[in-house]
Amino acid sequence: MKFDTPATTNPIDRGRVIGIPHDRIDGAAKVTGTAPYAYERHDAAPNAAYGWIVGSAIAKGRINAMDLRAAEAAPGVLGIVTHQNAGPLGKGNMNTAHLLGGPQIEHYEQAVALVIADTLENARDAARLVRIDYAPDQGRFNLAAERDKGVPPEGGFGGPADTKAGDFEAGFAKAAVKIDQHYTTPDQSHAMMEPHATIAAWNGDKLTLWTSNQMIAWSVGEMAATLKIPKENIRLVSPYIGGGFGAKLFLRADALLAALGARMVGRPVKVAIARPQIPNNTTHRPATIQRIRIGADRQGVIDAIAHEVWSGDLPGGGAETAAQQTRLLYRGPNRLTTHRLSTLDLPEGNAMRAPGEAVGLLALEVAMDELAEACGVDPVELRIRNDVQYDPEAGPQRPFSSRKLVECLREGAERFGWNRRNPKPGQVRDGRWLVGMGVASAFRNNLVTKSGARIGVDAKGHVTVETDMTDIGTGSYTIIGQTAAEMLGVPLDAVTVRLGDSRFPASSGSGGQWGGNSSTAGVYAAAMALRAKLAEKAGFPVDKALFEDGLVRLGNQSQPLGTLAGREGLWAEDSMDYGDLTKRYAQATFGAHFCEVGVDIDTAEVRVRRMGGAFAAGRILNPKSARSQVIGAMTMGVGAALMEELSVDTRFGFFVNHDMAEYLVPVHADIPHQDVLFIDELDDKSSPMKAKGVGELGICGAGAAVANAIYNATGVRLRDYPLTIDKILAASTGKRVA
Amino acid sequence: MRPFTYSRAASVEDAARTAASTQGARFIAGGTNLLDLMKLQIETPTHLIDVNHLGLDRIEPTAEGGLRIGALVRNTDLAADKAVRRDYAVLSRALLAGASGQLRNKATTGGNLLQRTRCPYFYDTRMPCNKRKPGSGCGALKGMSRSLAILGTSDACIAQHPSDMAVALRLLDAQVDTVGADGGRRSIPIADFHLLPGETPHIENALKPGELITSVTLPKPLGGTHVYRKVRDRTSYAFALVSVAAVFEKDGRARFAFGGIGAKPWRTDAADAAAPSGAAAVAEAALSGARPTAHNAFKQQLTARTLASLYRQKGA
Numbered sequence A: 001m002k003f004d005t006p007a008t009t010n011p012i013d014r015g016r017v018i019g020i021p022h023d024r025i026d027g028a029a030k031v032t033g034t035a036p037y038a039y040e041r042h043d044a045a046p047n048a049a050y051g052w053i054v055g056s057a058i059a060k061g062r063i064n065a066m067d068l069r070a071a072e073a074a075p076g077v078l079g080i081v082t083h084q085n086a087g088p089l090g091k092g093n094m095n096t097a098h099l100l101g102g103p104q105i106e107h108y109e110q111a112v113a114l115v116i117a118d119t120l121e122n123a124r125d126a127a128r129l130v131r132i133d134y135a136p137d138q139g140r141f142n143l144a145a146e147r148d149k150g151v152p153p154e155g156g157f158g159g160p161a162d163t164k165a166g167d168f169e170a171g172f173a174k175a176a177v178k179i180d181q182h183y184t185t186p187d188q189s190h191a192m193m194e195p196h197a198t199i200a201a202w203n204g205d206k207l208t209l210w211t212s213n214q215m216i217a218w219s220v221g222e223m224a225a226t227l228k229i230p231k232e233n234i235r236l237v238s239p240y241i242g243g244g245f246g247a248k249l250f251l252r253a254d255a256l257l258a259a260l261g262a263r264m265v266g267r268p269v270k271v272a273i274a275r276p277q278i279p280n281n282t283t284h285r286p287a288t289i290q291r292i293r294i295g296a297d298r299q300g301v302i303d304a305i306a307h308e309v310w311s312g313d314l315p316g317g318g319a320e321t322a323a324q325q326t327r328l329l330y331r332g333p334n335r336l337t338t339h340r341l342s343t344l345d346l347p348e349g350n351a352m353r354a355p356g357e358a359v360g361l362l363a364l365e366v367a368m369d370e371l372a373e374a375c376g377v378d379p380v381e382l383r384i385r386n387d388v389q390y391d392p393e394a395g396p397q398r399p400f401s402s403r404k405l406v407e408c409l410r411e412g413a414e415r416f417g418w419n420r421r422n423p424k425p426g427q428v429r430d431g432r433w434l435v436g437m438g439v440a441s442a443f444r445n446n447l448v449t450k451s452g453a454r455i456g457v458d459a460k461g462h463v464t465v466e467t468d469m470t471d472i473g474t475g476s477y478t479i480i481g482q483t484a485a486e487m488l489g490v491p492l493d494a495v496t497v498r499l500g501d502s503r504f505p506a507s508s509g510s511g512g513q514w515g516g517n518s519s520t521a522g523v524y525a526a527a528m529a530l531r532a533k534l535a536e537k538a539g540f541p542v543d544k545a546l547f548e549d550g551l552v553r554l555g556n557q558s559q560p561l562g563t564l565a566g567r568e569g570l571w572a573e574d575s576m577d578y579g580d581l582t583k584r585y586a587q588a589t590f591g592a593h594f595c596e597v598g599v600d601i602d603t604a605e606v607r608v609r610r611m612g613g614a615f616a617a618g619r620i621l622n623p624k625s626a627r628s629q630v631i632g633a634m635t636m637g638v639g640a641a642l643m644e645e646l647s648v649d650t651r652f653g654f655f656v657n658h659d660m661a662e663y664l665v666p667v668h669a670d671i672p673h674q675d676v677l678f679i680d681e682l683d684d685k686s687s688p689m690k691a692k693g694v695g696e697l698g699i700c701g702a703g704a705a706v707a708n709a710i711y712n713a714t715g716v717r718l719r720d721y722p723l724t725i726d727k728i729l730a731a732s733t734g735k736r737v738a
Numbered sequence B: 001m002r003p004f005t006y007s008r009a010a011s012v013e014d015a016a017r018t019a020a021s022t023q024g025a026r027f028i029a030g031g032t033n034l035l036d037l038m039k040l041q042i043e044t045p046t047h048l049i050d051v052n053h054l055g056l057d058r059i060e061p062t063a064e065g066g067l068r069i070g071a072l073v074r075n076t077d078l079a080a081d082k083a084v085r086r087d088y089a090v091l092s093r094a095l096l097a098g099a100s101g102q103l104r105n106k107a108t109t110g111g112n113l114l115q116r117t118r119c120p121y122f123y124d125t126r127m128p129c130n131k132r133k134p135g136s137g138c139g140a141l142k143g144m145s146r147s148l149a150i151l152g153t154s155d156a157c158i159a160q161h162p163s164d165m166a167v168a169l170r171l172l173d174a175q176v177d178t179v180g181a182d183g184g185r186r187s188i189p190i191a192d193f194h195l196l197p198g199e200t201p202h203i204e205n206a207l208k209p210g211e212l213i214t215s216v217t218l219p220k221p222l223g224g225t226h227v228y229r230k231v232r233d234r235t236s237y238a239f240a241l242v243s244v245a246a247v248f249e250k251d252g253r254a255r256f257a258f259g260g261i262g263a264k265p266w267r268t269d270a271a272d273a274a275a276p277s278g279a280a281a282v283a284e285a286a287l288s289g290a291r292p293t294a295h296n297a298f299k300q301q302l303t304a305r306t307l308a309s310l311y312r313q314k315g316a
């Protein structure tokens, strides 16, 4: 099915199951521990041996020699995979560094061996007996030092490296009010709960991988390219995933080494990347340096805006496209965005929840706060004044499919009690706390992508959906079940959803907040095909037939679905593909974040006291799981604002704080009540679901609202994330914080 | 983790004797620190002696009017104990500021005193670290040292002592009671229990080979107002950047002990003596001799500010 004209009224609009808050249909299994995760699939792959990854001790250089004798002689050891015995390997397009390193070393903790033994303990112990002689090279580990060598990046999800409209320099030069500031954001780790993990088993030349992966079809292709075997010989199974945030978009070392290990020892092998290995072995969100210049009139109306971004990655890697939102969020005829990419020999940078916007808004929305103050305009009002209903780079001929930023700002401000904010910083005290409020716009592009599904109904009228879509904790199972139920007129508990298996039709997968809308649109397409088959069996014209209460109805005639399906059952398969609506219309999701913080007047400890957000993201398919996504992302925004940072040791070239005791993310005590409002919106140009993505929107701007609240509380303006106690103290010169 | 053998001690004397006579033996209490370090092969004992079943889990009054806390009393139980909450509230507060509920349920009094540093270079066995591998150098000194100590350090090691409980014990002048390999008993004042790194940062305490902690004894209650203030990068479940344990008297006298800034739980007579002069004077006295790095120099200001906050709240 092709979606190339705006949606009209369709079965989803009935809204009997879709749009209603539902508990997750997989929730009970998950909270009772009966949903097996990849590493626990003993049922499917009995007698698995254990693999332990040996990571490189240097960041750059070569392996001169490996001495495996002691490790091989250790108790229980079955085999050791290294570059010397792995055979010729290809490489997928999506990982930058090789997943099995050697003799060349591309980054610290790059996997250089897999030690396989009968128990986890034996494998881990023997891994320490692998002796490696390295010849280290000088690497580049300092973004600030490499910044000026940056070049425009090629490819990637973020569109062109640079964009221009009007004449930024001229516009900025004559602006009455100017903001010109630098901002920095650090490297960050996904810190999802479940580590990367895989069990691999070979049956002849056929490989099965029980793994934890967001993108089934991509990863089958990447594995085929790496092992140089046909895709058809690979089955990848990933029905339950304990979080990913982008860390599991791609094939990683656990899957490749489990496959190589299982081939070596002739039995299933399981491999997890240990928690302290994750930050340096896998991907992370790259650090950025950003410069923002805004020229406006005295009322704060923007005439010129420029956003320049510098980031670094391994040779052949990609840039952090942090200027993305600046291309679309605010008005102004004179515009400039640039991205420059430097070569760094740190571990691989790649996508983490809302790549681009998550860190771009940490800069842009603080710059807007600075502009509001410079103009003496309320920060909410400033954003409203700069709203634009079309792509400001392309002009009015490219309108937004739907854009309710102003509604989010207005309704969000009202609910939050924004009018109680004192615009003068450092004025409000509550005991030992200085109290302040901040606002930031939320923006995240809406991506749509082809997605397929198969749907069937059996003799009892029970519906089953199969697609290789993944549920990374987001609630995919439930919205897919809701979509099928709505389309076929059955209750949610009459639907079984099967996900995450490469034997099922290829889906959008989970990433870039495209999965919810795209995968349900694929189910919509398959369900339309099944409705046609059912109507035909019933002898009803499909466009007149009503699907409700488990029946197909025409006037006062009706037939149960199960009867029509018969003993064989009835199945249909289709996918949703997209035309050029994303070119003709700018498509994005919007919101407004509000935050109140307290800052200790002596110690500069920051406590978030309240958060509120209003969001417009098309049809909200399941308000309960959508809210969970948004509050989770807001929490991650608090992390980005206040604590998350992978500290780089620029001598050894690695992230020093590589475990969960040292890499801090928010805990419950950091997060107060979060109020979430979804603004009514249907986006008929996005998909027949009229939905958009919502999984990443909540992180976009959340951290900037925290930063702006800290400024309002204290008068201390920080532009170097995370905003830790030491930085606040350094910026507040007096005896107290404000 | 290296393979190891395991036994249960029959008595405290047996535990100490076995530990002294078995090469590579260690006691295991809650295991919350030791097992993590064994998995990373930072600790590689060949034999573990379980001391959990020796009746060392009691809290009882002493003849002198103090309190004897068994070495195996769990942090959770100690923090909740009625006498502790009434007479030694600073200890209860320090305990509750540490780790997480789950960890405190396992962690013991003796194990907490002996927990090892959280220096990130200590935790990565590919990095130089004099404490983990004597003579290999200090990775942190010119590296990421934001969390590390500014007082009592040496050129060989700038690691901080991470315990919260031990800071309160230092404030309260606790004694660490032990039994030695020869069955002899002694009490070590807490001030002498932890050692400064000097040239030998791998030697961290005054215990002799095989010596087992049996209890920690608190002297008579001090009275006064007990506070424990822990400043960290998130609200809960993080080690201190700076912590201050204090007991304030009505007449302006007070005593202080500090966490997060010292190579051991930090306390000076000069700081206590400065109490009537106010927070700034206490900070100056406490921080005398500080040797910060560029990364952790802020701990000086933060210590002063934390003291100022305590004085402000006391006044309020």
Ligand SMILES: Cc1cc2nc3c(=O)[nH]c(=O)nc-3n(C[C@H](O)[C@H](O)[C@H](O)COP(=O)(O)OP(=O)(O)OC[C@H]3O[C@@H](n4cnc5c(N)ncnc54)[C@H](O)[C@@H]3O)c2cc1C
Residues within 6 Å of the ligand: A661, B026, B027, B028, B029, B030, B031, B032, B033, B034, B035, B036, B051, B071, B072, B097, B098, B099, B100, B103, B106, B107, B108, B109, B110, B111, B112, B113, B114, B115, B162, B163, B164, B165, B211, B212, B213, B214, B237, B238, B239, B240
């Ligand atoms: C994630 C995390 C966060 C933490 N956060 C904090 C925090 O914020 N504040 C804080 O103070 N602590 C914190 N801790 C540390 C925690 O308090 C310690 O791990 C715990 O107190 C150790 O006690 P245990 O009984 O488990 O010791 P074990 O791990 O069993 O033993 C530790 C050491 O003491 C020795 N030992 C144990 N008992 C005796 C004895 N009776 N006599 C002689 N030797 C003995 C052992 O041989 C071993 O060397 C944290 C720990 C973790 C894992």
Ligand code: SF4
Residues within 6 Å of the ligand: B117, B119, B120, B121, B122, B128, B129, B130, B131, B132, B137, B138, B139, B140, B141, B148, B156, B157, B158, B159, B201
């Ligand atoms: S500070 Fe101490 S523990 Fe840390 S690396 Fe240096 S010697 Fe090791």
